Structure formats: C-alpha cells, structure tokens
Amino acid sequence: MKQALDGIRVLDFTQLLQGPYATQMMGDLGADVIKVEKAGIGDLYRSMTFFNEWIGDGESPCFLAWNRNKRSLAIDLKDPEAVDAIRELAKQADVVVENFRPGVMTRLGLGYDDLSALNPGLVYCSATGWGPDGPYATRPGQDLLVQGVSGATLASGKASHGPVAIGTAVSDQLGALHIVYSVLAALIHRERTGEGQEIQVNLLQSVLAFEMQDFFTVQNMGRTFERPESGIAHPGNGAPFGIYPTLDGHLSIAMSPWSKIVEAVETPALSRYEDPQCLFDQRDDVYEALADITRTRTTDDWLETMLALDIWCAPVREQKDVAEDPQVQHLNAFTEVEHPRAGTLTVTNIPFRMSQTPGAIRRPAPLIGQHSEEILSEAGLTPEQIQALKKRGAVTSEPV
Numbered sequence: 013m014k015q016a017l018d019g020i021r022v023l024d025f026t027q028l029l030q031g032p033y034a035t036q037m038m039g040d041l042g043a044d045v046i047k048v049e050k051a052g053i054g055d056l057y058r059s060m061t062f063f064n065e066w067i068g069d070g071e072s073p074c075f076l077a078w079n080r081n082k083r084s085l086a087i088d089l090k091d092p093e094a095v096d097a098i099r100e101l102a103k104q105a106d107v108v109v110e111n112f113r114p115g116v117m118t119r120l121g122l123g124y125d126d127l128s129a130l131n132p133g134l135v136y137c138s139a140t141g142w143g144p145d146g147p148y149a150t151r152p153g154q155d156l157l158v159q160g161v162s163g164a165t166l167a168s169g170k171a172s173h174g175p176v177a178i179g180t181a182v183s184d185q186l187g188a189l190h191i192v193y194s195v196l197a198a199l200i201h202r203e204r205t206g207e208g209q210e211i212q213v214n215l216l217q218s219v220l221a222f223e224m225q226d227f228f229t230v231q232n233m234g235r236t237f238e239r240p241e242s243g244i245a246h247p248g249n250g251a252p253f254g255i256y257p258t259l260d261g262h263l264s265i266a267m268s269p270w271s272k273i274v275e276a277v278e279t280p281a282l283s284r285y286e287d288p289q290c291l292f293d294q295r296d297d298v299y300e301a302l303a304d305i306t307r308t309r310t311t312d313d314w315l316e317t318m319l320a321l322d323i324w325c326a327p328v329r330e331q332k333d334v335a336e337d338p339q340v341q342h343l344n345a346f347t348e349v350e351h352p353r354a355g356t357l358t359v360t361n362i363p364f365r366m367s368q369t370p371g372a373i374r375r376p377a378p379l380i381g382q383h384s385e386e387i388l389s390e391a392g393l394t395p396e397q398i399q400a401l402k403k404r405g406a407v408t409s410e411p412v
Contacts, residue, residue: 015042039081086381250292
C-alpha cells in the first residue's frame with residue numbers, strides 16, 4: 013500500500029538519539045531517508061552500547077534501535093567535492109534535519125540560507141540541546157543534562173533520595189516528536205504555498221512542554237511541588253496514586269475513589285483517610301498502610317479484585333517481561349527484521365495504525381555507507397567521480 017510520506021526525501025545529518033529517532037519515524041511512514049554519516053566512522057552511536065556488549069559482528073544496539081528505514085551515505089563534509097554532491101542532493105530533497113552544535117552546518121556551507129537558495133521549498137530543521145542561541149547555546153546538550161535543568165529530576169522519586177532521572181532518554185524522544193510534528197506541519201504549509209522554512213527544535217523546550225501542567229500549577233497557583241517520602245507517583249497528588257508492592261511483584265494504582273480501595277482490601281479501618289485533604293496531607297502514612305495490605309497477595313489476585321471494582325490499576329512489568337504482556341502481544345508491539353550482520357533482530361513496531369497509508373519497516377539500520385554509491389549516482393555523479401571520491405577516502409562504503 014502507498015505510505016503517507018512516499019515521495020518525500022529527507023537528508024538526515026543527525027546522530028545519537030534525538031534526530032535519528034525523528035528521521036526513523038519519517039522513514040517508517042515511507043520517506044526516503046538518506047543518513048549522511050562521517051566517512052569511515054559513521055554515527056557516534058555506532059561506537060556506544062549497553063553492558064559493554066555488542067550484537068552480531070560488533071553492531072551497536074543503540075544505533076540499530078533508531079536507524080531503520082534509512083540509506084547510509086558515508087562522506088567527508090570537509091571535502092569540497094563531497095559538499096558539492098550534498099548540495100546536489102539538497103536540490104532534490106524535501107527535508108533536511110541536522111543536530112550539530114549551532115553554526116556547524118553554516119560553516120560547512122550547508123546551512124539553511126545556503127541550501128534554501130538552491131531549493132526554496134526546502135524544510136530545514138535544526139535540533140539542538142539548548143536552542144540556537146543564548147547563554148547555554150555552546151554547551152553540550154544531552155538528555156540527562158536537560159532533565160536536570162528542566163526540573164524533571166527533582167519532581168521524581170522520594171524526598172530523601174535526591175533527584176531521580178527518568179529511566180529512559182525522555183528528553184531526546186520528546187525532542188524527536190517535536191521535530192516530526194513541526195516538519196509535517198511545514199510540509200503541509202509548503203503544499204499550500206510552495207514555501208519552505210527553517211525550524212528550530214531544542215531538547216530543553218521539548219521537556220518543558222512535557223511538564224506543562226506542572227509549570228502551569230507552579231506559576232499560576234503559587235505552590236511548589238514537594239516529593240513525598242512514600243514515592244507517590246506525582247508530587248502534586250495524594251494517595252493512593254503510586255506503585256505498591258505485592259506478594260510477587262508490584263502493582264500500580266492511579267486515581268481511584270478511596271471508598272473502592274477500602275472495599276477491595278476489605279479493611280474498613282482505612283475509611284478514616286476518606287477525606288481528600290487527608291489523603292494528600294497524610295499520603296505517606298496512607299501509602300504505608302495500603303502497602304502493608306497489598307504485600308499479602310499476588311499481583312494477579314489484586315488485579316482481579318480491583319478491576320472488578322473498576323479501580324484504575326495495572327501490573328508493573330520488568331522490561332524483559334513486557335513482550336509477554338497479553339495486550340502488548342495483541343497490539344503486535346514488537347516485530348522482527350533481518351540485519352546483514354546482526355542477524356534476526358526484535359524491534360519495536362510502528363506505534364499507530366493508519367487505514368489507508370500504514371507505516372512499514374522496509375529495511376534494518378544500514379551499515380556505514382552501505383548506499384553511498386547509489387545515492388551519489390542519484391545526485392548525478394558519474395561512476396568516475398564516485399570512484400575518485402572513494403579513492404581519496406572522502407566517501408566510504410561497506411559491502412553487505
């Protein structure tokens with residue numbers, strides 16, 4: 013079936029997580045994503061891994077996760093002829109996404125002004141950590157650093173434990189989502205007017221937007237969120253909102269009428285906490301009282317009892333067990349792809365359905381420069397020109 017972004021070409025100058033996740037989403041929807049990598053070395057994420065372990069013949073799980081549905085062009089952006097080839101590709105492109113530090117692309121002669129002069133309809137998105145200017149602009153901008161500045165870490169965890177980082181790269185992933193929706197909006201504008209435009213996305217504002225209701229409350233009600241000692245899941249909420257131990261694991265309980273909780277645990281004495289103000293003011297005590305009871309039965313037992321009363325609850329899974337969850341399986345949330353070096357890989361599937369233009373995983377993450385020659389040929393370079401670039405190392409390619 014036709015895909016929503018069929019015919020859209022994306023020049024992807026990004027590395028690590030934020031930019032590559034964004035361009036992967038575009039590739040999942042059918043865009044032709046050309047990943048421009050450093051000749052011979054590639055994306056920095058190719059050299060990073062977890063547990064100091066690798067997949068297959070030295071492949072990085074970090075890189076493989078965020079770079080499917082792309083072709084790789086490995087090229088030296090400091091070589092004048094290589095830059096000329098990129099300019100030719102830019103004439104054919106619809107979108108450019110880059111996440112170098114501010115000013116790098118301009119110094120290479122590949123900034124927005126340079127490429128939009130060649131292609132006025134180009135949508136050009138620059139993604140940074142802190143924004144294109146300002147006092148932090150030249151600092152390293154990375155997920156954990158942004159979590160700290162944005163206030164997210166001091167809103168998580170228990171009062172006595174200090175700041176707690178969110179257990180996934182949430183800043184990068186939110187930044188990626190902002191890249192995608194701003195690029196799609198710009199493509200709609202271009203469809204209507206023929207005009208391209210420049211887009212600036214940064215991690216800091218992406219996370220601040222994620223905390224919108226918290227900042228709205230702090231800035232408009234004059235209250236400060238204080239983390240409870242019990243680890244209630246949001247510092248602005250009272251009990252029972254949180255994660256509770258069970259006989260064989262943990263159970264999450266969200267906003268639910270306290271009377272139903274009392275009924276579920278068959279402990280009338282807990283009715284003394286019924287008042288909403290009490291549930292907030294004494295939330296640490298309430299948590300401990302409820303946790304003492306939830307520890308006595310298994311997670312499945314509590315789910316059966318609480319769901320029958322329409323209490324908002326769910327099991328808490330370890331990541332290794334998530335794929336076995338019946339709802340995850342029903343949604344086909346994971347699937348498999350074949351990689352030329354890493355073999356059969358389980359990957360997270362496209363997370364939404366489209367009736368007329370569904371996304372598809374057409375190819376795994378590429379090898380460094382796997383598609384260099386075919387991409388440069390599409391840019392109009394002759395075989396002799398391509399071989400000359402390869403001979404002096406300005407272009408590299410790895411055979412499958």
